[in-house]
Amino acid sequence: MYSSRIVGAGHYVPPKVVTNKDLEKIMDTSDEWIRERSGIEERRFVDIAEDTTAGMGVKAAKIALERAGLTPDDIDFIVFATLSPDYFFPGPGVTVQHELGCKRNIGALDVRNQCSGFIYALSTADQFIKTGMYKTILVIGSETHSNGLDLSTRGRAVSVLFGDGAGAVVLQRSEEQGKGILSTHLHSQGEFADVLCVRAPGNVSKDANGNLIKTKYYPNMEEDAFNTTPQMDGQLVFKNAIIRFTEVINEALEANNLSTNDLDMFVPHQANLRITQFVQKKMQLPDEKVYSNIQRYGNTTAATIPIILSELWEQGRIKENDLFVLAAFGSGFTWASALIRW
Numbered sequence: 277m278y279s280s281r282i283v284g285a286g287h288y289v290p291p292k293v294v295t296n297k298d299l300e301k302i303m304d305t306s307d308e309w310i311r312e313r314s315g316i317e318e319r320r321f322v323d324i325a326e327d328t329t330a331g332m333g334v335k336a337a338k339i340a341l342e343r344a345g346l347t348p349d350d351i352d353f354i355v356f357a358t359l360s361p362d363y364f365f366p367g368p369g370v371t372v373q374h375e376l377g378c379k380r381n382i383g384a385l386d387v388r389n390q391c392s393g394f395i396y397a398l399s400t401a402d403q404f405i406k407t408g409m410y411k412t413i414l415v416i417g418s419e420t421h422s423n424g425l426d427l428s429t430r431g432r433a434v435s436v437l438f439g440d441g442a443g444a445v446v447l448q449r450s451e452e453q454g455k456g457i458l459s460t461h462l463h464s465q466g467e468f469a470d471v472l473c474v475r476a477p478g479n480v481s482k483d484a485n486g487n488l489i490k491t492k493y494y495p496n497m498e499e500d501a502f503n504t505t506p507q508m509d510g511q512l513v514f515k516n517a518i519i520r521f522t523e524v525i526n527e528a529l530e531a532n533n534l535s536t537n538d539l540d541m542f543v544p545h546q547a548n549l550r551i552t553q554f555v556q557k558k559m560q561l562p563d564e565k566v567y568s569n570i571q572r573y574g575n576t577t578a579a580t581i582p583i584i585l586s587e588l589w590e591q592g593r594i595k596e597n598d599l600f601v602l603a604a605f606g607s608g609f610t611w612a613s614a615l616i617r618w
C-alpha cells in the first residue's frame with residue numbers, strides 16, 4: 277500500500293475585515309461578549325461581487341499547487357468540503373475543475389460534513405491514494421458564511437461566530453512508509469442533527485396550494501422552517517465538543533502507539549477558543565504546540581484546518597518528521613481526527 281503526503285498547502289481569506297465593533301453597529305452585541313465567550317476579535321466577509329465558495333477554493337488551491345511545485349494538470353481528483361456551496365447543487369468541486377483550468381475531465385467529489393468536513397475530505401483522498409487509484413489529489417475546504425447568517429439581533433448567538441475563507445492542500449502518493457497521513461478517524465451521531473443545522477431548503481416544501489408539507493423530521497413545522505440561517509443549541513454543542521475532541525485525539529494516538537508527548541502540533545478546528553483551551557489543558561499540551569487563529573477569522577468551518585496548515589507552512593513551522601494531530605467537531609454531530617507525520 278502507498279502512503280499519502282501533503283506536499284503543498286495554501287489559503288485565501290477575503291480582504292474585508294469585520295470587527296466585533298462593526299457587528300455592534302448592526303445587532304445588539306458587544307466586543308466584550310464575543311471575546312469573552314469565543315475568543316473572536318474579527319472575521320472576514322466576502323464581497324459578493326468578487327468571491328464565491330468555489331472561487332476562494334481556487335485561489336487557495338493555486339497557492340497550494342505553487343508551493344508543491346505542481347500545476348492543475350497534475351491533479352487526478354478533487355475533493356471539496358463545504359456547507360455553503362454556491363449552488364444548492366451541483367457542489368463546488370466541479371466549478372473548481374473548470375475555474376482552476378484542469379484540462380483533463382477529472383472527477384470532483386463534494387463532502388458535506390460541516391466543521392469536520394476537511395478531515396472527512398482528507399480521509400477520503402487518503403484512501404484513494406493508498407489504494408493506488410489516484411496519485412495527486414486536491415483537497416479543499418471553503419466557506420462563504422456571511423451570505424447565509426442572520427446578522428440581526430435575532431441571529432446573534434450564531435452569526436458572531438462565523439467567517440469566510442478557504443484553504444487547500446495537495447495530497448500526493450509516496451512510497452515511503454511511516455510518513456504522511458498515518459490514520460484518520462471519522463464519527464457521527466445523527467440524533468443531534470437538529471442541534472446545529474439549517475433546515476431549508478433541505479426537506480422543506482409546500483404543496484401546490486401553498487400548504488406546508490409536513491415531513492417526518494418537521495411534524496410541527498411552521499413557516500419558520502423556511503429560515504435559511506443556522507440554528508444552534510450552543511451549550512449542547514460545547515459540552516459534546518470538549519468530550520469528542522479529547523476522545524478522537526486519543527483514538528488517533530492509541531491507533532499508532534503514540535502519546536501526547538510525541539505530538540509537535542495540535543491543529544484544532546476553530547469553533548471557540550474556550551473549547552481549544554479546555555482540550556489543551558486536558559491533553560497537557562504547551563502553548564507552542566497548539567495553533568489558534570480564531571481571533572482573526574472566527575469559525576470558517578471546513579476551511580479552518582487547511583487555513584491553519586497553510587499558515588504554519590508560511591511560518592516555516594512544519595518540519596520533516598513532525599507529528600501533527602488534526603481534530604474537529606461540529607454539526608451532525610460529526611467529529612474526526614487525522615494523525616500526520618511530515
Ligand SMILES: CC(C)(COP(=O)(O)OP(=O)(O)OC[C@H]1O[C@@H](n2cnc3c(N)ncnc32)[C@H](O)[C@@H]1OP(=O)(O)O)[C@@H](O)C(=O)NCCC(=O)NCCS
Pocket residue numbers: 304305306309310313314391432433434436472509510511513514517547548575605606607
Ligand atoms: C455560542 C456560545 C459562544 C454561547 O456562549 P454561552 O456562554 O453558552 O452563552 P449563552 O448561549 O448561554 O447566552 C448567554 C446570554 O448571552 C446572550 N447572547 C447570545 N449571543 C449573544 C451575542 N452575540 N451578544 C450578546 N449577547 C448574546 C444570550 O441571549 C443569553 O442571554 P440571557 O442570559 O439573557 O438569556 C457557546 O455556547 C459556544 O461556543 N458553543 C459552541 C459553539 C460551536 O462550537 N459552534 C460551532 C460548531 S463547531
